[in-house]
Amino acid sequence: MAQTLIQENYDVVVTGGGCAGIAAAISAAKAGMKTLLVEAGSMLGGELITGLCIDGALNARGEWIVGGVLKEILDEHERLGGYIGPVKDWRLIWYVCVDPEIMKLAVANVVRRAGVHVWMYSFAEDVVRRGDEITGVVVINKRGRVLVEAPVYIDASGDGDIALRAGAQMMISNDKGEFQPVTMLFRIGGVDTMDLLRFCVDHPENLAVGESEWMGASLTPKECAQNLYDQGQPAVFFKANGPLITGGIERGELQQTALIGIIPVSSERKEVSVNTTRVANIDATDAVALSRVFSDLTDQAWRSIAFMKKNIPGFEKSYFAGLSHRIGIRETRRVVGDYVLTGDDVRNARKREDGIGKGSHHIDIHQDGTKQVRIPVADGGSYDMPYDMLVAKGIRNLYVAGRCMSADREGHGSARVMGPCMAQGEAAGLGAALTLRGNQPGDLRSVDIGQLQSELKKQGAIVDGTH
Missing domain, CATH: 3.50.50.60 (FAD/NAD(P)-binding domain)
Known part of the structure; x- marks a missing residue:
């Protein structure tokens, strides 16, 4: 009718x-x-x-x-x-x-x-x-x-x-018909910010920092890491070609990714948001394809949490705190x-x-x-x-x-x-x-x-x- x-x-x-x-x-x-x-x-x-x-x-x-x-x-x-x-992330931008x-x-x-x-x-x-x-x-x-x-x-x-x-x-x-990767953000609570930032100071080779003249291009990575420590916020970007991520991928503990981006969302809950999951070349206007990739992204999120708890100081006693209400689509x-x-x-x-x-x-x-x-x-x-x-x-x-x-x-x-x-x-x-x-x-x-x-x-x- x-x-x-x-x-x-x-x-x-x-x-x-x-x-x-x-x-x-x-x-x-x-x-x-x-x-x-x-x-x-x-x-x-x-x-x-x-x-x-x-x-x-x-x-x-x-x-x-x-x-x-x-x-x-x-x-x-x-x-x-x-x-x-x-x-400030001492990489390229302010958030x-x-x-x-x-x-x-x-x-x-x-x-x-x-x-x-x-x-x-x-x-x-x-x-x-x-x-x-x-x-x-x-x-x-x-x-x-x-x-x-x-x-x-x-x-x-x-x-x-x-x-x-x-x-x-x-x-x-x-x-070429390529699409930027889709992503599922997740949150982790109970993070010890200062332990995380000390790790950055001790291992600056993992950090994406100093990528512009306004974000410490004239400084060493260690000096940028010290600036992150002095800022006192868990705003940290680990780069793909650093030993932390490279090792995780080689050991099969982590999916191939361009970054582990950590951003503070709640000081009271000691909670951060993490951007690291990715599946490329999905046409997100195709609802079937987008729905199918959801489980891949959530699996990556859970694996990433385990990797961070095991390998990144400050996350030893952390816990899963939440998942984005939707898949993140870039284009x-x-x-x-x-x-x-x-x-x-x-x-x-x-x-x-x-x-x-x-x-x-x-x-x-x-x-x-x-x-x-x-x-x-x-x-x-x-x-x-x-x-x-x-x-x-x-x-x-x-x-x-x-x-x-x-x-x-x-x-x-x-x-x-x-x-x-x-x-x-x-x-x-x-x-x-x-x-x-x-x-x-x-x-x-x-x-x-x-x-x-x-x-x-x-x-x-x-x-x-x-x-």
């Missing part, structure tokens, strides 16, 4: 409740727009709540380059407790370290306060397009099939689901926008008059086995993300933000992390509001970029004034 479509209307519809999506929805709702946020899963926040640190919110010089919605969420986290904040359990509450509080309408457990399955305009998105959940109509849509799905169904041009992977589809962010933009720290946010994360492309590309941004600075990279080419009223952004593979390798994704989402949400207030509602190319930049700065976003 054919199912009758329910019909609803909003000013702005955002698909995807990860970093970019929540920033977009909050920004649009705070600007007075009736905003719907559609999320297929059971929680809002995406990578913010997996245990991963927030990359790309500060440049290598330690300057904040992302504010606005991100700062509001971090302020709420700090109010609730458990916030750690910026930590913002958060407690994923408290972050779940912080995200929910800020989304609610902004007045966003949220549909969780809901999937945007189809698009209605007339000419160069999207006129509706079909959302399915246990309520039924709902046709949601709005003047502006924001695709923050990570995989470009709305853009694909609307017929936008897409980019996938590279010319799938990228949408072609009116501008494609490039690796040259990133590595040269290119500034632009039409910048609506900043990125500073190095070009970061994980590969199969133990390989990883890491190319820093020039002078420890940041690059500007142009407005046109948010606008889906050939479609009048569709923004793309977050992992499905318009970028080549190198540009994406930097801008895919949480800091710049939230800046993209915030700009898209406010841009949607500006076009709906203007003379050509829904025409994203009619937005006055200068006005958008001014309004972004009023709500605390960082558009200029940094290296």
Whole structure:
């Protein structure tokens, strides 16, 4: 029997409740727009709540380059407790370290306060397009099939689901068809931080440190390790070609990996998050393939915990504390926008008059086995993300933000992390509001970029004034 479509209307519809999506929805709702946020899963926040640190919110010089919605969420986290904040790894970048359990509450509080309408457990399955305009998105959940109509849509799905169904041009992977590895983050409690850091000082040959002039390139690895010790936080990256990981792989105790990344998530619980599991060349838009690899990743996580307890001081009395609520995906589809962010933009720290946010994360492309590309941004600075990279080419009223952004593979390798994704989402949400207030509602190319930049700065976003 054919199912009758329910019909609803909003000013702005955002698909995807990860970093970019929540920033977009909050920004649009705070600007007075009736905003719907559609999320297929059971929680809002995406990578913010997996245990991963927030990359790309500060440049290598330690300057904040992302504010606005991100700062509001971090302020709420700090109010609730458990916030750690910026930590240096003496490798390439600064991280913002958060407690994923408290972050779940912080995200929910800020989304609610902004007045966003949220549909969780809901999937945007189809698009209605007339000419160069999207006129509706079909959302399915246990309520039924709902046709949601709005003047502006924001695709923050990570995989470009709305853009694909609307017929936008897409980019996938590279010319070899490779995909960066998928990852399952896990957490370990009861870690003795100072024992771990003493091990780093005694065995600096294991550390990925001093990879930029702003992170100790003029220092010896031991001096960098001493700086980590003095910082007093368990923010440690063991490199693939160091004896610790090489020995573990040779003995069969550890999977082939580019790193063991250890990041603090809770000082109170002596808890860290670990990034080391990986399975490469999985097309994460294939639900069957992605589901099949889940058990491989959890097996790797359990083996990694045993390896760390046996081989890394500070972990002897540690215990398994938690698993990410989802598989971490680095890349799938990228949408072609009116501008494609490039690796040259990133590595040269290119500034632009039409910048609506900043990125500073190095070009970061994980590969199969133990390989990883890491190319820093020039002078420890940041690059500007142009407005046109948010606008889906050939479609009048569709923004793309977050992992499905318009970028080549190198540009994406930097801008895919949480800091710049939230800046993209915030700009898209406010841009949607500006076009709906203007003379050509829904025409994203009619937005006055200068006005958008001014309004972004009023709500605390960082558009200029940094290296």
